[in-house]
Amino acid sequence: MSAKNAFYAQSGGVTAVINASACGVIETARKHPDKIGNVYAGRNGIIGALEEDLIDTSLESSDDIAALKNTPSGGFGSCRFKLKSLEDNKAEYERLIEVFKAHDIGYFFYNGGGDSADTCYKVSQLSEKMGYPVQAIHVPKTVDNDLPITDNCPGFGSVAKYIAVSALEASFDVRSMAKTSTKIFVLEVMGRHAGWIAAAGGLIEDEGIPVVILFPEIEFDQDKFMAQVDAKVKEHGFCTIVVSEGIHYPDGKFLAEQGTRDNFGHAQLGGAAPVVANMIKEALGYKFHWAVADYLQRAARHLASESDVEQAYALGEKAVEFAVAGENSIMPTVDRISNDPYEWKIGKANLADVANVEKMMPMEYITEDGFGITQACKDYLTPLIKGEAYPAYKANGLPDYVTLKLQSVDQKLEKFEV
């Protein structure tokens, strides 16, 4: 078999470590020139494949590819775009095959979350359904930590570390100020459907911090919540609240949607944090501060978890090794061997078992009152935030993050409108 080229793309919301997976894919592919020719990256994800907008990664130096391991965000650009089913949009699949053929692509590495696993699964069927031989391997990535089978998803561990450390630091701050000033600190975190990220805030409880978590899995009960907060302030003098952006009322309405209007009558999009903070002020009278971490949390490569970076790289590396070994339609997974000492290995899952399956947070990870995490949850989370994997810094005090050259491969086909 002569060497085939590989296609690699980043999909969906990016993370602090998705580029570490890219690094693992490209560095490993370069070790197998007998099987893999060039790695072409899709500019802005799968759209790059459809538009034949391919980046020639062979033109990037090995230093720059290595630097991807320490650079947050998607170095090749990502997109939010889900391929429809083969029946609903055959034209897109025909186009993919046309592009793959034109550039002699025999491997498809797709780096993303749940929707992307579905896309990757569909591509893995092209060989059988449309007669084009391609091996499709999914490289897991999502801060939402909601892919099945794998123990955890790259990107999540670093967000968890960032949230735990940031909540701890801000809680120390509030503790200092509580005598005459702020007694409540509310931190809003990502996670519209699952409370994995909010749960990480619970790790600071064992550091002596009174913390109340608002999970999207638990319907918001204002009275119960106020009683919790008030009890903690009365006992400790202050309280930290970690609120998921997905917190909602029993009728499904998000707390962040308060139906507020500004002076011009426009609907005002707020965050859940200011809503919760103002509620506490109204009900209990405590002075508050609030923060919304938003992209800061998922981009915070400066505080990435070492185990997360290592796993992100290893999953990219193994994806290529599986491909070289002839596998198709699979996803390498993180398999946990033990918690303490933390040991893991890379396993694999069939994409058919991954696509469109969402892993929810087990209810036994949430305390009975609905506002905290259990020991089982702490045992699960702690290894994921272990270790620091600092980027290098430049003389100007900023991290030495790489911006790639991103040179295009010559186009051979007619234009295609996505």
Add this chain to the structure above:
Amino acid sequence: MSAKNAFYAQSGGVTAVINASACGVIETARKHPDKIGNVYAGRNGIIGALEEDLIDTSLESSDDIAALKNTPSGGFGSCRFKLKSLEDNKAEYERLIEVFKAHDIGYFFYNGGGDSADTCYKVSQLSEKMGYPVQAIHVPKTVDNDLPITDNCPGFGSVAKYIAVSALEASFDVRSMAKTSTKIFVLEVMGRHAGWIAAAGGLIEDEGIPVVILFPEIEFDQDKFMAQVDAKVKEHGFCTIVVSEGIHYPDGKFLAEQGTRDNFGHAQLGGAAPVVANMIKEALGYKFHWAVADYLQRAARHLASESDVEQAYALGEKAVEFAVAGENSIMPTVDRISNDPYEWKIGKANLADVANVEKMMPMEYITEDGFGITQACKDYLTPLIKGEAYPAYKANGLPDYVTLKLQSVDQKLEKFEV
């Protein structure tokens, strides 16, 4: 002269490095047992002195005191409380003297910003005005960077580093997503009156990031702002906006006060970031994300600037050395010798020249269009974010921050109500 005890207190909003100054004060005092007996820390700042609520720092281990250097927040508690003038509230000064006498206190080290410098100055006059001999030395601290004479204020450099790094990381994230999703990222930072912190966001411009800054020094002009943002998105595909919480309209009204009401008719306190983000969406239609860093920025010891930590420690150390040398009514300062290589030394200023003087950001640090920082500003800021001074981390993945024992000194006086 026999040894006198020292009083040390933290005042106002705490920072990532105020405890490094505390460490400098206590470790240095311990080296001068001939002059300084115990260091008593005020529990929750000056209130601890008034209420005779003193913490015996001699009961803290040298390891724990050393750990303060790497722990954010105010280890002894802080407060927002300003002593009135001697004429307006003689009782408080008499009480201070009563407490100082009862505990044989001859040194007063006050660690704070502008208001605190004024308090420290008043205490430094007690000897002359009320016949009680006390040496009062102010240890500068404020993320607002608004104390005069000193080149910069401990706490500011670390916030500046945090904001620059965080804005860079989030900008990389947005750049990845801009093709099909988010094109605008708005980061709200502290600084109600001065744009020092917002200015730090401008440091990412030289990393290739299109950034627009909204300073509190510049009246908000919506049309000019939209034109700036739109031009940057058209050129780069995305734009990062760093907005000071103090951004306001020409009539002085803060953007954060939008007069919004929630479903219950309560006034809704928002942030400037969501207001600005929604404005852009309305005017230009771009998808946005926004973050409000709030306490995360000033507590972020995990990303402290090395020069900031060193200066915070050195200022505490020098404060004690000045006191031991017989000085009163002064503040040690950071004097910049050169930018590149960055060199500095500790100088001193008379408190009479510091109290109630606010250092504003020079207008020549803001570009003519009002939305960026000049090279002079970059030259000023860059040394302040130089170097990383990471805290140690524990096996559980969290930083090893110290919580002191904080044991009280026996009270000798009647209660006093603040």
